[in-house]
Amino acid sequence: MMIERNKGFANLAAGYLFPEVAKRRREYQAKHPDAKIISLGIGNTTEPLTPHIAKAMADYAKSLGTAKGYSGYGDEQGNAELRAKIAEVLYPKMAKADEVFISDGAKCDIARIQTLFGRNVKISVQDPAYPVYVDGSVVVGAAGASSKKGYKGVTYLPCTAENKFFPELEKIPADSIIYFCSPNNPTGACATKAQLKKLVDYANKNGCIIIFDAAYYAFIRDDKLPRTIYEIPGARKCAIEINSFSKLAGFTGVRLGWSVVPSDVKFADGTPVKQDWNRVMTTLFNGASNIAQAGGLAALDKEGQKETKALVDYYLENARLMEAALTGENFKKAGVKVYYTGDSPYLWVNFPGWKSWDIFDKILDECNVVTTPGSGFGPAGESYLRFSSFGHRKDVQEACKRLSKLVL
Amino acid sequence: MMIERNKGFANLAAGYLFPEVAKRRREYQAKHPDAKIISLGIGNTTEPLTPHIAKAMADYAKSLGTAKGYSGYGDEQGNAELRAKIAEVLYPKMAKADEVFISDGAKCDIARIQTLFGRNVKISVQDPAYPVYVDGSVVVGAAGASSKKGYKGVTYLPCTAENKFFPELEKIPADSIIYFCSPNNPTGACATKAQLKKLVDYANKNGCIIIFDAAYYAFIRDDKLPRTIYEIPGARKCAIEINSFSKLAGFTGVRLGWSVVPSDVKFADGTPVKQDWNRVMTTLFNGASNIAQAGGLAALDKEGQKETKALVDYYLENARLMEAALTGENFKKAGVKVYYTGDSPYLWVNFPGWKSWDIFDKILDECNVVTTPGSGFGPAGESYLRFSSFGHRKDVQEACKRLSKLVL
Numbered sequence: 001m002m003i004e005r006n007k008g009f010a011n012l013a014a015g016y017l018f019p020e021v022a023k024r025r026r027e028y029q030a031k032h033p034d035a036k037i038i039s040l041g042i043g044n045t046t047e048p049l050t051p052h053i054a055k056a057m058a059d060y061a062k063s064l065g066t067a068k069g070y071s072g073y074g075d076e077q078g079n080a081e082l083r084a085k086i087a088e089v090l091y092p093k094m095a096k097a098d099e100v101f102i103s104d105g106a107k108c109d110i111a112r113i114q115t116l117f118g119r120n121v122k123i124s125v126q127d128p129a130y131p132v133y134v135d136g137s138v139v140v141g142a143a144g145a146s147s148k149k150g151y152k153g154v155t156y157l158p159c160t161a162e163n164k165f166f167p168e169l170e171k172i173p174a175d176s177i178i179y180f181c182s183p184n185n186p187t188g189a190c191a192t193k194a195q196l197k198k199l200v201d202y203a204n205k206n207g208c209i210i211i212f213d214a215a216y217y218a219f220i221r222d223d224k225l226p227r228t229i230y231e232i233p234g235a236r237k238c239a240i241e242i243n244s245f246s247k248l249a250g251f252t253g254v255r256l257g258w259s260v261v262p263s264d265v266k267f268a269d270g271t272p273v274k275q276d277w278n279r280v281m282t283t284l285f286n287g288a289s290n291i292a293q294a295g296g297l298a299a300l301d302k303e304g305q306k307e308t309k310a311l312v313d314y315y316l317e318n319a320r321l322m323e324a325a326l327t328g329e330n331f332k333k334a335g336v337k338v339y340y341t342g343d344s345p346y347l348w349v350n351f352p353g354w355k356s357w358d359i360f361d362k363i364l365d366e367c368n369v370v371t372t373p374g375s376g377f378g379p380a381g382e383s384y385l386r387f388s389s390f391g392h393r394k395d396v397q398e399a400c401k402r403l404s405k406l407v408l
Numbered sequence: 409m410m411i412e413r414n415k416g417f418a419n420l421a422a423g424y425l426f427p428e429v430a431k432r433r434r435e436y437q438a439k440h441p442d443a444k445i446i447s448l449g450i451g452n453t454t455e456p457l458t459p460h461i462a463k464a465m466a467d468y469a470k471s472l473g474t475a476k477g478y479s480g481y482g483d484e485q486g487n488a489e490l491r492a493k494i495a496e497v498l499y500p501k502m503a504k505a506d507e508v509f510i511s512d513g514a515k516c517d518i519a520r521i522q523t524l525f526g527r528n529v530k531i532s533v534q535d536p537a538y539p540v541y542v543d544g545s546v547v548v549g550a551a552g553a554s555s556k557k558g559y560k561g562v563t564y565l566p567c568t569a570e571n572k573f574f575p576e577l578e579k580i581p582a583d584s585i586i587y588f589c590s591p592n593n594p595t596g597a598c599a600t601k602a603q604l605k606k607l608v609d610y611a612n613k614n615g616c617i618i619i620f621d622a623a624y625y626a627f628i629r630d631d632k633l634p635r636t637i638y639e640i641p642g643a644r645k646c647a648i649e650i651n652s653f654s655k656l657a658g659f660t661g662v663r664l665g666w667s668v669v670p671s672d673v674k675f676a677d678g679t680p681v682k683q684d685w686n687r688v689m690t691t692l693f694n695g696a697s698n699i700a701q702a703g704g705l706a707a708l709d710k711e712g713q714k715e716t717k718a719l720v721d722y723y724l725e726n727a728r729l730m731e732a733a734l735t736g737e738n739f740k741k742a743g744v745k746v747y748y749t750g751d752s753p754y755l756w757v758n759f760p761g762w763k764s765w766d767i768f769d770k771i772l773d774e775c776n777v778v779t780t781p782g783s784g785f786g787p788a789g790e791s792y793l794r795f796s797s798f799g800h801r802k803d804v805q806e807a808c809k810r811l812s813k814l815v816l
Contacts, residue, residue, distance in 0.1 A: 002615035003583055004526030005675040009684040016691060044480040054473025057699065058466045064662070065462025072452040072660035072798075104512050104663070104697070111692035115547055118412030135691045139523055140548075175411055207410035252480035253698035254472070255512070267413040276417045283424055283543045284519035289512070289697040290661040291465065390480075 008139040013146045017131050017376035018042050024361070025370050032368075038399045040322070040387045041370040043185070043345065045250040047314060047392070049295075050307035053249055056298030061291050071290055076282040078102025078258070079293045085300045086258055090243075094230035095260045099274065101281050102296070104288045105257040106215045106244040107132055112284065113211060113240070113259075114140045116276050122176040126167055127156040128186055128377030128384070130213070133179040142177075150379065158380040161339065161350065165189035169198060174206040175268075181213040183220060186377045186386040188344035190225050196232045203238040209265060209273070210239040215257075218248040218312045220343045228260075236262040240273070245292075247345065249299040249308045256292040315345050318396045319389035322347055325400035326387065334408035347387040348374070351408075354383055367402040416547040421554045425539050425784035426450050432769070433778050440776075446807045448730070449778040451593065451753065451796045453658040454803075455722060457703075458715035461657055464706030469699050479698055484690040486510025486666070487701045493708045494666055498651075502638035503668045507682065509689050510704070512696045513665040514623045514652040515540055520692065521619060521648070521667075522548045524684055530584040534575055535564040536594055536785030536792075538621070541587040550585075558787065566788040569747065569758065573597035577606060582614040583676075589621040591628060594785045594794040596752035598633050604640045611646040617673060617681070618647040623665075626656040626720045628751045636668075644670040648681070653700075655753065657707040657716045664700040723753050726804045727797035730755055733808035734795065742816035755795040756782070759816075762791055775810040 021041050029037060048054070063069025077083070084097040091100075103109045114136045123137045127150075134151055137143035144152030155176065157167035165187045172178060180199060182191040191199070203210050212229040220227050229235045241260040245251035261274040298304045319340065326338045326349055339348040351359045356373035363369050363385070374384025389396070429449050437445060456462070471477025485491070492505040499508075511517045522544045531545045535558075542562055545551040552560030563584065565575030573595045580586060588607060590599040599607070611618050620637040628635050637643045649668040653659035669682040706712045727748065734746045734757055747756040759767045764781035771777050771793070782792025797804070 002674070002676040003529060003585065003617050005677060005679055005684065006524055006526055008523075009687055010679075012687065012691070016687075019690070042481070046478070046480065048474055048478040049472045051473055054470055057469035057472070061465035061469050061699065061703075062462055064457045064465070065459055066456055070454070070456040070658075072454065072658070073450070074661055105694050107694040108692070115416075116414055118414055119549070121411060132691065139688075139692065141527070177411065209411050250478075250480070253482055253695070255695065255697045266410070268410040269413060271413055271417075276413065279417055279420065279424075280547075282427065283420075283540065284516070284547065286513050286515040287661070287663065289663045289700050291469065291699050292697050295469075 006139070008141055011138050011145050011151070012135060016135070017372070020376070021370065021372060024364065028364055035368045037368045037370060038391070038395045039370040040391060040399055041372045043247070043388045043390055045247065045252045045390050047250060047311060049250050050304070050311055052303045052307055053295050053298045057291050057295040060294035074287050074290055076285055076287045077278065078288065079290070082293050082297050085297060089300050091228060091230055091260065094228065095262060099260055099262050101259045101261065101277065102288050102293060103257045103259060103285070104255045105246060106213065106242050109242050109257055109259050110211070110213070111136045112280055113242070114142060115280055115284070116273060117142065117177060122155065122173050123153060124155040124157060124172045124176045124178045126159050126180060126184065127379060128159065128374060128381035129179065130181060130185050131377065156378060159184070159187055159189065160380055161337070165339070166191060166195050169202045172202065172206065172208065174208070176208045178203060178208050178210045179213065180210055183216040183341070183344035185216065186346055186372065186374060186381065187348040188339060188341050188346040190220060190341050190343045193224070193226050193232065196226055196229060200229070200232045200234045200238060204234050208238060212239050212241045214241055215244040216247055216344055217243065218308065219316060219345055221316065222343055225343060230260070236264045238265060240265060245296055245299060248312070249295070250311060251292065251295065254292045254295060256288055256296050315389045316342070318391060318393065319345060319347060321396055321400055322387050322389060325403045328404050330404065330406055330408060336408070345389045347389070349385050349387060351383055351385065356382055356384060359385060363406065367399070367406055369399045369402060414547065416549055419546050419553050419559070420543060424543070425780070428784070429778065429780060432772065436772055443776045445776045445778060446799070446803045447778040448795045448799060448804070448807055449780045451655070451798055453655065453660045453798050454800050455658060455719060457658050458712070458719055460711045460715055461703050461706045465699050465703040468702035482695050482698055484693055484695045485686065486696060487698070490701050490705050493705055497708050499636060499638055499668065502636065503670060507668055507670050509667045509669065509685065510696050510701060511665045511667060511693070512663045513654060514621065514650050517650050517665055517667050518619070518621070519544045520688055522550060523688055523692070524681060525550065525585060530563065530581050531561060532563040532565060532580045532584045532586045534567050534588060534592065535787060536567065536782060536789035537587065538589060538593050539785065564786060567592070567595055567597065568788055569745070573747070574599060574603050577610045580610065580614070580616065582616070584616045586611060586616050586618045587621065588618055591624040591749070591752035593624065594754055594780065594782060594789065595756040596747060596749050596754040598628060598749050598751045601632070601634050601640065604634055604637060608637070608640045608642045608646060612642050616646060620647050620649045622649055623652045624655055624752055625651065626716065627724060627753055629724065630751055633751060638668070644672045646673060648673060653704055653707060656720070657703070658719060659700065659703065662700045662703060664696055664704050723797045726799060726801065727753060727755060729804055729808055730795050730797060733811045736812050738812065738814055738816060744816070753797045755797070757793050757795060759791055759793065764790055764792060767793055771814065775807070775814055777807045777810060
């Protein structure tokens with residue numbers, strides 16, 4: 001005998017979506033060494049950090065080399081000044097500094113958050129959805145073996161053109177964890193206040209906890225749309241928010257995120273979830289990099305806010321260019337439908353009669369453009385591709401030119 | 409009904425050791441606002457980053473603000489150049505680059521590593537030990553409720569003056585995960601090659617996997633002592649090594665560590681542990697900060713190695729000063745015994761007739777010096793204090809002066 005494997009890993013379906021995309025790209029490039037491949041696939045930021053923020057981190061790193069500027073371990077929950085700044089700038093009258101926890105990114109928080117709950121907890125996810133919600137559940141054993149219908153123990157909530165990408169809430173079982181992402185990855189849908197109110201009311205009525213992934217909030221330009229779930233009355237009782245500087249300030253490689261856990265969210269036995277989350281962060285984590293946190297502070301001051309708005313505007317303009325290309329005559333004729341809200345970095349595009357991976361391969365082959373197959377995000381994503389607006393302008397323009405010549 | 413709490417959190421014994429130490433210090437300071445408290449408690453680095461390393465990170469952060477220098481998501485397992493450098497510098501002929509995984513620190517890796525194993529896995533730990541080994545096991549449910557004897561499902565291996573702080577291996581059950589730390593936190597003991605060979609042989613014979621915490625390896629000055637477990641034949645079959653730049657280069661706040669998982673370590677079903685660890689790192693983690701990784705690369709080049717050696721020498725000199733003070737007449741008379749090897753940042757000091765927290769309070773009260781109570785690391789740590797050599801020289805000198813006047 002020897003040591004047993006955590007069964008969750010055997011249960012995890014073969015490839016994580018993005019490595020598979022990267023593999024196909026690599027293989028194509030190997031066969032066609034001259035192809036100039038452009039990626040509109042993975043949601044990876046491409047534009048430099050803005051000057052004020054880069055300088056803040058460079059200065060901080062430099063100061064770590066001085067007796068006065070050096071600091072060792074900080075609070076595991078994050079620098080108090082940054083926690084207060086996030087509460088003040090992003091959650092005025094909605095959350096307090098001690099309800100904000102700084103982390104090394106949203107993906108890591110999503111992975112850690114599953115440790116909070118009993119192993120028999122029910123999981124509900126939007127379909128399609130960011131794969132990590134479910135993968136994290138499989139690893140802790142809250143979700144079981146996978147089949148064509150998805151993982152055992154997970155309730156999938158189809159978000160389709162028919163329901164305007166907002167799920168039928170009645171499908172959610174009582175006492176469920178609900179992962180909800182808005183602006184949505186991959187559909188780009190942005191829930192309205194009325195929709196989020198329905199979600200919050202349903203959660204409060206049915207003993208559910210919402211894990212609200214707001215990592216793309218900075219892309220919202222419509223003032224009527226909620227940028228945090230705490231704009232909704234009652235959300236402080238049932239919702240945890242996960243957020244990130246990755247898409248806000250280009251910190252995908254720098255690594256910085258945060259979570260909000262209001263004191264009012266409680267477990268069945270009355271224990272505040274915040275108490276255990278504090279324990280997770282202090283026992284199983286050791287704080288985000290102090291250099292990254294200095295960058296986070298700079299991103300939220302007046303100058304940083306101005307800069308990050310311009311940075312996000314750049315990607316939004318990319319998205320508009322892509323929308324124009326994907327609604328061209330060649331696409332229209334083939335019945336292709338582009339769902340784009342103007343408040344998200346992602347375009348969600350339906351190709352009737354195509355399997356996602358087939359149209360992915362065709363566009364890779366004929367346009368040398370990498371996209372992300374919608375089916376990788378869940379069964380309801382079949383026949384869709386996700387186009388990401390993260391890219392250099394000239395690459396996006398070139399990709400659009402190639403796409404406009406595609407024969408479907 | 410509502411959502412159940414993970415029972416592990418209820419099982420976790422009240423205070424994590426270091427927050428309790430911090431609390432007592434805070435309360436003492438509040439009552440005695442004029443007291444000039446010196447901390448020889450928590451193992452937090454105090455000296456500035458060395459010039460070459462600080463500059464490398466500042467330059468990297470600055471370059472992130474340029475089109476040429478910007479980078480977004482890196483490989484989740486870490487920058488390929490850094491993985492190769494660690495393999496080359498620290499594990500020549502012992503481990504390959506693809507067996508090295510970069511992380512945001514040893515504590516986080518220790519927390520994540522528990523997810524690898526089946527929930528019924530047996531856990532063996534040195535007693536005393538760094539609390540996170542057991543706390544992490546409690547959270548995933550591999551360890552159960554706590555009592556005076558410790559947590560259910562955990563085998564404690566007393567490391568005492570009698571056995572020269574190396575445990576009786578025969579107490580370890582078959583098919584157990586063995587957490588082993590050398591140079592040891594808190595005892596400062598540094599296992600010899602002969603001792604580690606016994607450990608590796610025992611693990612291989614009994615189906616065990618060793619999690620070898622080598623976070624203090626840079627403090628080893630005796631050339632005969634092993635600096636990695638892979639110096640021992642057979643270790644590649646049974647040992648995972650966890651390591652960190654925190655104590656090596658003062659990265660406690662910068663956050664950077666690594667793990668080594670050789671391809672030869674396997675689960676009962678033959679699956680290589682490395683395969684699942686790769687999945688953990690890619691699915692539940694998203695890479696260490698690219699700025700920190702630039703610093704890690706600098707720490708391992710020629711100039712960086714020279715600088716970090718001098719940095720560690722500084723703390724070793726602190727330790728020698730403390731050793732001299734704690735072996736003074738006043739301590740000798742009271743039967744106090746100092747265990748210090750010269751190859752560790754920690755002094756392990758026995759106060760016969762005292763409970764750890766009582767002597768902690770006495771030294772806080774009479775010397776205004778913060779230490780760490782040995783009992784917080786496990787039952788066998790009772791009557792001990794851990795003295796940490798991380799401090800500014802003048803603070804250490806002042807603490808030594810005060811300690812030399814202590815009446816026991």
